[in-house]
Amino acid sequence: xxxxxxxxxxxxxxxxxxxxxxxxxxxxxxxxxxxxxxxxxxxxxxxxxxxxxxxxxxxxxxxxxxxxxxxxxxxxxxxxxxxxxxxxxxxxxxxxxxxxxxxxxxxxxxxxxxxxxxxxxxxxxxxxxxxxxxxxxxxxxxxxxxxxxxxxxxxxxxxxxxxxxxxxxxxxxxxxxxxxxxxxxxxxxxxxxxxxxxxxxxxxxxxxxxxxxxxxxxxxxxxxxxxxxxxxxxxxxxxxxxxxxxxxxxxxxxxxxxxxxxxxxxxxxxxxxxxxxxxx
Amino acid sequence: xxxxxxxxxxxxxxxxxxxxxxxxxxxxxxxxxxxxxxxxxxxxxxxxxxxxxxxxxxxxxxxxxxxxxxxxxxxxxxxxxxxxxxxxxxxxxxxxxxxxxxxxxxxxxxxxxxxxxxxxxxxxxxxxxxxxxxxxxxxxxxxxxxxxxxxxxxxxxxxxxxxxxxxxxxxxxxxxxxxxxxxxxxxxxxxxxxxxxxxxxxxxxxxxxxxxxxxxxxxxxxxxxxxxxxxxxxxxxxxxxxxxxxxxxxxxxxxxxxxxxxxxxxxxxxxxxxxxxxxx
Numbered sequence: 001x002x003x004x005x006x007x008x009x010x011x012x013x014x015x016x017x018x019x020x021x022x023x024x025x026x027x028x029x030x031x032x033x034x035x036x037x038x039x040x041x042x043x044x045x046x047x048x049x050x051x052x053x054x055x056x057x058x059x060x061x062x063x064x065x066x067x068x069x070x071x072x073x074x075x076x077x078x079x080x081x082x083x084x085x086x087x088x089x090x091x092x093x094x095x096x097x098x099x100x101x102x103x104x105x106x107x108x109x110x111x112x113x114x115x116x117x118x119x120x121x122x123x124x125x126x127x128x129x130x131x132x133x134x135x136x137x138x139x140x141x142x143x144x145x146x147x148x149x150x151x152x153x154x155x156x157x158x159x160x161x162x163x164x165x166x167x168x169x170x171x172x173x174x175x176x177x178x179x180x181x182x183x184x185x186x187x188x189x190x191x192x193x194x195x196x197x198x199x200x201x202x203x204x205x206x207x208x209x210x211x212x213x214x215x216x217x218x219x220x221x222x223x224x225x226x227x228x229x230x231x232x233x234x235x236x237x238x239x240x241x242x243x244x245x246x247x248x249x250x251x252x253x254x255x256x257x258x259x260x261x262x263x264x265x266x267x268x269x270x271x272x273x274x275x276x277x278x279x280x
Numbered sequence: 281x282x283x284x285x286x287x288x289x290x291x292x293x294x295x296x297x298x299x300x301x302x303x304x305x306x307x308x309x310x311x312x313x314x315x316x317x318x319x320x321x322x323x324x325x326x327x328x329x330x331x332x333x334x335x336x337x338x339x340x341x342x343x344x345x346x347x348x349x350x351x352x353x354x355x356x357x358x359x360x361x362x363x364x365x366x367x368x369x370x371x372x373x374x375x376x377x378x379x380x381x382x383x384x385x386x387x388x389x390x391x392x393x394x395x396x397x398x399x400x401x402x403x404x405x406x407x408x409x410x411x412x413x414x415x416x417x418x419x420x421x422x423x424x425x426x427x428x429x430x431x432x433x434x435x436x437x438x439x440x441x442x443x444x445x446x447x448x449x450x451x452x453x454x455x456x457x458x459x460x461x462x463x464x465x466x467x468x469x470x471x472x473x474x475x476x477x478x479x480x481x482x483x484x485x486x487x488x489x490x491x492x493x494x495x496x497x498x499x500x501x502x503x504x505x506x507x508x509x510x511x512x513x514x515x516x517x518x519x520x521x522x523x524x525x526x527x528x529x530x531x532x533x534x535x536x537x538x539x540x541x542x543x544x545x546x547x548x549x550x551x552x553x554x555x556x557x558x559x560x
Binding site: 009010064066254256 | 290343344348536541
């Protein structure tokens with residue numbers, strides 16, 4: 001499981017790296033970034049996964065996410081994968097919300113997507129093994145977060161892999177693909193018309209079906225253009241309440257869907273994860 | 281003096297805006313960004329200018345500079361101008377270090393540059409008036425900083441306008457265009473072969489010729505590829521020592537010339553300026 005170093009830069013006392021590797025899961029070359037904070041030789045550090053939203057690559061949060069200061073302070077490795085398979089041989093769609101840049105963290109079953117659009121397997125299995133083999137990561141202490149489509153990814157992956165993540169949070173997540181246009185289009189395309197098969201990719205449905213999370217932090221801007229029709233934070237609040245999952249949903253006045261919003265609350269999220277990932 | 285709002289996003293409790301306006305000084309439309317931190321109605325806030333380096337626009341530091349948290353904490357307005365005139369009618373050069381994106385904060389005297397490449401007048405006169413008229417800025421409390429070519433701009437503008445800036449700092453500045461290839465090319469092209477005319481655009485020469493600064497903070501990475509041939513921090517240390525200017529030059533082990541370096545020390549610089557810009 002080799003990886004190629006594309007760049008490494010010192011930042012906040014640690015190293016921000018960008019790497020690529022040949023992925024078996026999605027059948028293409030995949031790029032991702034890892035920040036390793038300053039640490040003692042031989043130390044193993046907790047890992048925070050950040051899954052990005054529609055149209056993004058690893059680069060958006062790496063450049064704009066403002067996580068390095070907090071990760072250096074708390075001693076946390078930060079991993080930012082891409083959002084879909086890439087490359088000329090990968091099928092695509094003209095829309096921004098389907099195809100490349102819009103993998104939705106599912107394993108597609110429909111053609112022509114089934115070969116490459118396997119971001120669930122990539123994030124759940126292949127990339128963790130690569131990270132564990134190449135970085136000073138304590139895989140017993142993992143947290144996960146994400147933005148928008150990546151918030152959906154973080155929540156559904158945490159729900160399907162109960163116990164793997166000691167801490168879970170999200171920025172403006174899509175909480176129910178079953179109940180929004182982005183979800184209808186993406187899951188309809190990747191998974192097909194049988195909506196019972198979508199439930200394992202739907203945070204609200206997974207909770208309804210019995211999956212559980214530790215406590216959960218969500219920040220959501222009130223000026224987010226996608227709140228009403230796509231994100232529907234209220235459905236998550238309701239499902240979590242019924243299931244007795246302690247959820248902290250902070251409605252942030254005047255904030256939109258951009259990285260200006262994410263960077264504002266990133267340090268809070270890193271601290272939230274750090275408190276739950278401390279060695280016990 | 282009208283300006284057009286291109287975007288405004290809430291961030292760290294304040295507003296990150298991007299604006300453009302028709303510039304008399306350079307004869308083109310110019311884009312710049314302003315972050316206004318949270319503040320009480322009617323308050324006037326100190327202003328920190330950040331001048332960017334070669335190839336940059338306002339966007340690089342606005343997206344990657346990680347200044348908003350510190351500016352919100354200290355109540356400082358942050359202004360990021362472009363680095364050159366822009367537009368199809370503006371002369372250009374194929375090189376990355378001359379023409380568009382490489383204005384060097386001079387008023388060009390040579391053709392075909394003399395009409396548009398007047399970034400000195402733009403930054404020293406036109407843009408401050410625009411900022412004063414449109415934002416809650418206390419122009420009696422200004423600080424200035426910049427990176428690389430923009431560090432050169434910040435230092436030379438502060439030296440030529442003694443007393444205007446209560447605080448001055450720089451990240452990896454070009455300290456003497458008279459003594460480096462970037463400077464030879466740019467000032468030769470914009471100002472012409474008479475090197476005596478370059479001295480007002482050379483930090484070391486300005487200090488030798490009697491200009492003075494308040495104290496000065498400089499961060500410089502030891503792994504910066506441009507340190508030896510282009511930046512030559514040592515020339516500034518020597519000139520400042522001879523002139524009795526208190527200068528804090530921090531050689532930062534392992535850091536390069538990128539924004540990963542800048543973001544690491546940005547909060548220190550904002551704090552340095554804040555301490556000197558407090559209402560007295």
